[in-house]
Amino acid sequence: EVQLVESGGGLVQPGGSLRLSCATSGFIFSEYWMSWVRQAPGKGLEWLANIKEDGSEKNYVESVKGRFTISRDNAKNSLYLQMNSLRAEDTAVYYCLYKMDVWGKGTTVTVSS
Amino acid sequence: QSALTQPASVSGSPGQSITISCTGTDNDVGGYKFVSWYQQHPGQAPKLMIYDVSNRPSGISNRFSGSRSDNTASLTISGLQAEDEAVYYCSSYASGGLWLFGGGTELTVL
Numbered sequence: 001e002v003q004l005v006e007s008g009g010g011l012v013q014p015g016g017s018l019r020l021s022c023a024t025s026g027f028i029f030s031e032y033w034m035s036w037v038r039q040a041p042g043k044g045l046e047w048l049a050n051i052k053e054d055g056s057e058k059n060y061v062e063s064v065k066g067r068f069t070i071s072r073d074n075a076k077n078s079l080y081l082q083m084n085s086l087r088a089e090d091t092a093v094y095y096c097l098y099k100m101d102v103w104g105k106g107t108t109v110t111v112s113s
Numbered sequence: 114q115s116a117l118t119q120p121a122s123v124s125g126s127p128g129q130s131i132t133i134s135c136t137g138t139d140n141d142v143g144g145y146k147f148v149s150w151y152q153q154h155p156g157q158a159p160k161l162m163i164y165d166v167s168n169r170p171s172g173i174s175n176r177f178s179g180s181r182s183d184n185t186a187s188l189t190i191s192g193l194q195a196e197d198e199a200v201y202y203c204s205s206y207a208s209g210g211l212w213l214f215g216g217g218t219e220l221t222v223l
Contacts, residue, residue: 035212044116045151045159045202047212059210095158100149100204100212101170103158 009107022096038092119215135203143184147206
């Protein structure tokens with residue numbers, strides 16, 4: 001069974017940084033693209049970024065380019081999202097996705113002073 | 114890239130059928146077979162219901178079906194049940210390696 005477990009969320013001040021992690025199991029992690037998606041409170045889904053199997057290609061939505069960095073460690077079957085220069089509008093539940101098919105339960109990020 | 118366009122809400126009575134539309138462009142919905150539909154109940158993560166326009170993952174009821182015509186994809190739910198009440202999102206691969214979501218459609222079972 002595919003499992004995705006996000007962690008690393010929390011309360012951070014505007015301008016601060018946070019690193020999210022996604023531990024995976026149940027599939028050959030190194031063979032699949034992975035993505036991050038977020039959902040602000042009471043709002044819809046927003047795709048943020050994805051990363052190729054070997055990490056050689058990354059894509060980002062315009063709103064996070066230059067601030068967020070997606071990465072992966074295939075030896076640890078883990079996906080990461082480094083978030084810098086955080087803003088109030090980055091407050092959301094952040095989900096890790098396998099192939100845009102399977103979702104983790106999410107981790108909550110709150111940006112507030 | 115703009116979000117895909119979905120109606121804000123739809124409703125139907127138990128047993129009836131409803132269809133939710135998802136409109137994009139030639140650069141996303143109309144240009145690639147990678148259109149998916151997700152169901153989200155309150156407080157839960159989204160769940161994949163349809164992938165690659167019209168395919169159902171294992172375990173998903175055949176009451177759920179997907180289709181596409183030009184730049185508009187559709188999700189049809191037949192034999193509506195109370196448990197189908199949720200928010201439904203479409204997504205599509207888009208040129209440049211990006212993915213787009215629709216704004217979500219709230220389904221009410223009357």
